[in-house]
Amino acid sequence: MNNGEFEPRIIAFLCNWCxxxxxxxxxxxxxxxPANVDVIRVMxxxxxxxxxxxxxxxxxxxxxxxSGCHPPGDCHYNNGNFKTFxxxxxxxxxxxxxxxDEGRFHWGWISGxxxxxxxxxxxxxxxxxxxxxxxxxxxxxASKED
Amino acid sequence: MAGDQKLKLxxxxxxxxxxxxxxxxxxxxxxxxxxQLADILFWPVAIDTKYKDVEAMADQHIDVCLFNGAIRxxxxxxxxxxxxxxxxxxxxxxxxxxxxxxxxxANLNDRQSVFDYVYLESPSVDNPDRVVPQPMTQIPExxxxxxxxxxxxKTLAQVEDVDYFVPGCPPQAPQIWSVIEAIVAxxxxxxxxxxxxxxxxxxxxxxxxxxxxxxxxxxxxxxILPDRVHCLFDQGIICAGPATRGGxxxxxxxxxxxxxxxxSGAPHVVDQGAALLSxxxxxxxxxTEEEARRIVxxxxxxxxxxxxxxxxxxxxxxxxxxxxxxxxx
Amino acid sequence: xxxITIDPVTRLExxxxxxxxxxxxxxxxxxxxxxxxxRGFEKFAQGRRVEELTDIxxxxxxxxxxxxxxxxxxxxxxxxxVDPPPTAKKLRELFYSAFFVADHTVHFYIxxxxxxxxxxxxxxxxxxILGVIHKVGVEVxxxxxxxxxxxxxxxxxxxxxxxxxxxxxxxxVAKFITEEERQQVEATAREEIEFxxxxxxxxxxxxxxxxxxxxxxxxxxxxxxxxxxxxxxANNKVNFYDGKIRVVDPDGKEFxxxxxxxxxxxxxxxxxxxxxxxxxxxxxxGWKGLETGKDSGVYQAxxxxxxxxxxxxxxxxxxxxxxxxxxxxxxKPVHHLLATYWARLIELLYGAERLLELSTDPEITNPHxxxxxTEKPTEGVGIVEAPRGTLTHHYVTDEKGIVLKANLVVGTxxxxxxxxxxxxxxxxxxxxxxxxxxxxxxxxxxxxxRLYDPCFGCxxxxxxxxxxxxxRIYDTAGNLKEVLKRNM
Numbered sequence: 001m002n003n004g005e006f007e008p009r010i011i012a013f014l015c016n017w018c019x020x021x022x023x024x025x026x027x028x029x030x031x032x033x034p035a036n037v038d039v040i041r042v043m044x045x046x047x048x049x050x051x052x053x054x055x056x057x058x059x060x061x062x063x064x065x066x067s068g069c070h071p072p073g074d075c076h077y078n079n080g081n082f083k084t085f086x087x088x089x090x091x092x093x094x095x096x097x098x099x100x101d102e103g104r105f106h107w108g109w110i111s112g113x114x115x116x117x118x119x120x121x122x123x124x125x126x127x128x129x130x131x132x133x134x135x136x137x138x139x140x141x142a143s144k145e146d
Numbered sequence: 147m148a149g150d151q152k153l154k155l156x157x158x159x160x161x162x163x164x165x166x167x168x169x170x171x172x173x174x175x176x177x178x179x180x181x182q183l184a185d186i187l188f189w190p191v192a193i194d195t196k197y198k199d200v201e202a203m204a205d206q207h208i209d210v211c212l213f214n215g216a217i218r219x220x221x222x223x224x225x226x227x228x229x230x231x232x233x234x235x236x237x238x239x240x241x242x243x244x245x246x247x248x249x250x251x252a253n254l255n256d257r258q259s260v261f262d263y264v265y266l267e268s269p270s271v272d273n274p275d276r277v278v279p280q281p282m283t284q285i286p287e288x289x290x291x292x293x294x295x296x297x298x299x300k301t302l303a304q305v306e307d308v309d310y311f312v313p314g315c316p317p318q319a320p321q322i323w324s325v326i327e328a329i330v331a332x333x334x335x336x337x338x339x340x341x342x343x344x345x346x347x348x349x350x351x352x353x354x355x356x357x358x359x360x361x362x363x364x365x366x367x368x369x370i371l372p373d374r375v376h377c378l379f380d381q382g383i384i385c386a387g388p389a390t391r392g393g394x395x396x397x398x399x400x401x402x403x404x405x406x407x408x409x410s411g412a413p414h415v416v417d418q419g420a421a422l423l424s425x426x427x428x429x430x431x432x433x434t435e436e437e438a439r440r441i442v443x444x445x446x447x448x449x450x451x452x453x454x455x456x457x458x459x460x461x462x463x464x465x466x467x468x469x470x471x472x473x474x475x
Numbered sequence: 476x477x478x479i480t481i482d483p484v485t486r487l488e489x490x491x492x493x494x495x496x497x498x499x500x501x502x503x504x505x506x507x508x509x510x511x512x513x514r515g516f517e518k519f520a521q522g523r524r525v526e527e528l529t530d531i532x533x534x535x536x537x538x539x540x541x542x543x544x545x546x547x548x549x550x551x552x553x554x555x556x557v558d559p560p561p562t563a564k565k566l567r568e569l570f571y572s573a574f575f576v577a578d579h580t581v582h583f584y585i586x587x588x589x590x591x592x593x594x595x596x597x598x599x600x601x602x603x604i605l606g607v608i609h610k611v612g613v614e615v616x617x618x619x620x621x622x623x624x625x626x627x628x629x630x631x632x633x634x635x636x637x638x639x640x641x642x643x644x645x646x647x648v649a650k651f652i653t654e655e656e657r658q659q660v661e662a663t664a665r666e667e668i669e670f671x672x673x674x675x676x677x678x679x680x681x682x683x684x685x686x687x688x689x690x691x692x693x694x695x696x697x698x699x700x701x702x703x704x705x706x707x708x709a710n711n712k713v714n715f716y717d718g719k720i721r722v723v724d725p726d727g728k729e730f731x732x733x734x735x736x737x738x739x740x741x742x743x744x745x746x747x748x749x750x751x752x753x754x755x756x757x758x759x760x761g762w763k764g765l766e767t768g769k770d771s772g773v774y775q776a777x778x779x780x781x782x783x784x785x786x787x788x789x790x791x792x793x794x795x796x797x798x799x800x801x802x803x804x805x806x807k808p809v810h811h812l813l814a815t816y817w818a819r820l821i822e823l824l825y826g827a828e829r830l831l832e833l834s835t836d837p838e839i840t841n842p843h844x845x846x847x848x849t850e851k852p853t854e855g856v857g858i859v860e861a862p863r864g865t866l867t868h869h870y871v872t873d874e875k876g877i878v879l880k881a882n883l884v885v886g887t888x889x890x891x892x893x894x895x896x897x898x899x900x901x902x903x904x905x906x907x908x909x910x911x912x913x914x915x916x917x918x919x920x921x922x923x924x925r926l927y928d929p930c931f932g933c934x935x936x937x938x939x940x941x942x943x944x945x946x947r948i949y950d951t952a953g954n955l956k957e958v959l960k961r962n963m
Contacts, residue, residue: 049420049421049424050420050423050424050427051416051417051420051421051424051461054417054420054460054461054462055416055417055461057461057462058461058462058463071434071435072433072434082432082433083427083428085432085434085435085438086427086428086430086432086438086442087423087424087427087428089435089438089439089442089443090423090426090427090442090445090448091423093442093445093448094419094423094448094449094452096474097254097447097448097449097465098449098462098465098466099465099466099469099473099474099475100466100474100475101474101475102474132475133475135475137462140464140466140467141463145220145294145296145297145298159490161512161514162537163533163534163535163536163537163538163540164488164489164536164537164538165534165536165537165538165540165638165639166537167537167538168537168538168638169537169638171581172627172637172638174620174624175617175620190483190484190485190486190487190490191485191486191487191488191586192485192486192585192603192604193485193486193603194485194486194599194602194603194918195485196481196482196483196485197482197483198482218512218513218514219511219512219513221490221511221512247534248531248534249514249515249534251519251523251531252514252515252518252519254519254522255515255518255519259518260513260515260518260519263515263517263518263521264513264515264517264518264753265746265753268517268744268882269739269869269880269882270738270739270742270743270744270755270882270884271743271744271745271746271753272743272744272745272758272762273744273745273746277746277747277748278746278748279513279746279747279748279749279750279751280748280749283747283748283749285505285507285749286505287476287496287504287505288476288478288496290494290507290509290749290750292509292511292749292750292751293511293512295513295751315534315639316537316638316639318636366524366526366876367526367644368526368551368555368644368645368646368847368848369847369848370847371845371847394636397631397635397636398635398636398641399635400635401633401634401635401641401642401649401650402649402650403635403641403642403644403649406527406530408639446524446875446877447522447523447524447527447877450522450523450524450527451524454527454531
């Protein structure tokens with residue numbers, strides 16, 4: 001918490017070749033980015049099992065980002081991102097049924113040359129999640145029933 | 147009690163259907179063998195021992211307790227603690243104790259919404275005074291207490307220290323027997339293990355031919371006539387087999403019905419529902435996001451499909467408390 | 476008042492507790508049959524795909540999952556407005572007949588039977604399946620396991636899993652049978668008929684041939700006139716799988732005969748705050764409290780109720796036994812609760828005969844066992860007779876077949892009011908001022924519950940007769956006055 005204000009905790013799974021490169025470039029260029037976003041680098045968004053996203057929320061994330069190379073042609077492994085766009089719509093539906101607002105989960109494509117887009121996403125998404133408030137899934141799990 | 151060498155066994159049912167009891171009955175003539183090996187100290191379905199008898203036992207008096215049923219009420223939790231205290235070995239027996247099973251689907255609701263529907267809104271209820279069950283009721287003769295219904299279904303391991311897990315809804319008789327043999331022979335694996343199942347998935351025991359899967363349309367079980375030769379998944383029917391631990395004999399696919407996942411998640415899988423979702427998504431035959439969305443939008447009720455048996459044991463365990471189905475925060 | 480608690484009730488399915496309140500004179504002022512459990516199926520069915528309820532609702536009960544499976548399947552047929560092919564319906568009824576044989580076997584020999592076969596006051600060490608086997612012989616015990624097992628094998632053949640089988644779906648069934656499989660079923664059916672006749676003879680020799688037991692059956696403590704409910708076919712004969720539901724009044728006259736869609740006009744449910752189970756009653760007669768007779772809406776739905784509500788059995792040997800029962804007990808309807816055991820065995824025989832009829836039906840191996848639904852799903856009711864009573868599944872869905880609402884009136888639930896009354900009656904007859912309370916008396920109180928519940932049985936042969944009981948008696952100030960123990 002910063003001065004009592006809620007600081008969202010956001011986990012971002014970024015693919016090494018595209019969005020991670022963009023985020024790195026944004027950092028080097030000192031583009032303004034909030035400290036709320038923790039980046040986890042994966043080699044390809046195709047590596048992201050739905051379980052990672054659920055685990056992030058279960059362990060305290062207020063928001064989750066998945067971002068990688070633009071389909072159809074940019075993926076370093078040809079069609080890793082195809083797996084991503086086949087999985088993510090179902091993950092969206094699943095999260096909705098769990099009662100997690102769609103504003104807490106963003107997935108998309110940002111190439112290595114689009115650093116400003118990354119910085120903007122990090123800023124906007126943080127504010128979007130801030131407005132939704134803390135998810136605090138851990139205390140729901142921990143609550144002991146008397 | 148006759149014979150110091152006999153195994154002292156107890157069987158208890160928490161929030162359960164009784165199917166795990168009948169599963170033990172399905173041992174059939176092997177029960178005569180069990181009779182030679184064990185004394186059953188507590189088994190409400192079959193013998194007349196009462197709770198007070200268990201309370202009066204010394205700690206760890208029971209050698210093995212096969213505890214089935216989910217933790218739904220305060221009485222279920224109380225009995226979990228009681229049997230842990232009185233038993234050397236506590237086994238989460240069957241899907242309800244292991245993962246929550248079907249009663250775990252109530253984790254999409256809470257106490258208030260369950261009571262509102264069951265006691266106030268259900269079509270056949272005639273309840274103008276809006277009476278709902280209470281933990282304590284004053285009646286003319288005195289007081290009647292009933293256990294508290296929790297908001298959330300829990301697994302046995304979420305309330306107590308569990309030694310072994312036997313999956314299945316219900317566990318199949320040959321598997322139950324292999325567990326009993328291991329108990330008697332002292333060959334159980336490390337504490338915390340899943341026993342009574344194998345280290346593969348259901349697909350390994352399934353009769354169907356499996357080819358590469360490319361699904362353009364998903365079907366519900368009544369929407370098509372599957373050919374009885376090829377994998378149901380290949381034909382667009384969601385089958386939980388790839389994400390489910392093997393050992394059941396693939397009985398459902400044997401009669402041309404898809405696996406629903408009752409034998410718990412496949413080995414090394416952290417969250418069965420997420421694994422099944424991933425399996426389903428990977429067979430979607432789409433080369434654009436739009437097409438992928440279109441194909442998977444056919445899949446209604448993702449939680450009911452992917453977490454049919456394991457919702458309480460999943461990463462998220464339940465839907466957001468305080469929200470009704472469809473609400474989000 | 477003094478409170479005596481029997482906790483838990485045993486040799487039944489599910490959880491229950493009996494709270495007995497004694498006044499200062501030592502008579503039973505009241506008795507409460509408390510059900511301390513609820514899982515909420517009616518609520519969490521909402522949001523599910525309706526056809527998946529055929530696999531979800533069997534988890535209501537692992538002893539009669541076949542009943543829920545078929546009630547659910549029929550409700551789904553109705554939701555989708557689809558009529559299964561004739562062979563599918565026959566296979567469903569064949570599957571169900573085999574199940575009835577297995578389930579009624581378990582109740583008579585293992586669950587409730589020991590009370591009757593051994594006697595209510597038999598020593599606890601003998602009042603279980605082991606005692607039964609000692610009395611009737613190991614051969615009989617093996618015969619029982621085999622009879623039950625072969626019937627369950629038919630369930631497994633058709634439904635994969637024997638417990639929570641997967642067989643029916645909207646529009647039909649998933650599997651057809653080959654000629655070889657049909658022959659196996661036919662052979663089993665013939666054996667089960669012999670087993671049914673054998674069981675009835677055993678009952679007549681051991682129970683009816685014993686005057687003390689006959690007196691108990693006819694005693695006022697276990698006699699209760701109520702309305703009776705059961706499913707009947709077009710000829711008003713007992714049918715487990717399909718037909719209309721008939722209710723007769725305590726005099727045996729038809730009160731109503733309704734189709735599944737009309738069930739809400741007939742049944743309502745009452746809620747009490749001291750128990751999780753609801754009390755169904757006949758809406759048009761009304762809830763008059765836990766009372767019996769023509770003016771009270773309390774009704775029974777048990778094997779005896781089914782025989783009372785019908786005009787006969789649809790198969791010849793069962794019909795002969797039906798006639799003998801009513802002749803022995805003085806005509807229809809029979810209000811003697813313990814005659815439920817007799818009715819149950821007659822149903823076992825009927826189930827076996829029906830299994831033979833269906834397994835030799837010329838259409839039974841026809842591979843056309845599914846019709847695909849073509850209409851939009853809306854709403855439907857499916858009813859079958861569970862061994863423990865009439866079972867109703869009612870689903871309302873949206874146009875995609877997602878459940879909006881579900882209502883279930885389950886077999887034993889029908890009988891909750893009569894069970895409560897019976898337990899109180901038995902308690903008041905058996906526990907009286909001036910008499911020491913013995914273990915056998917408490918068991919007789921439990922017997923009033925046990926005769927209603929064939930849903931759970933256990934074919935264990937390992938019962939070591941370890942019956943331990945503690946009864947704690949408190950005075951009106953809540954001080955512990957006396958503790959009676961046995962085997963502890």
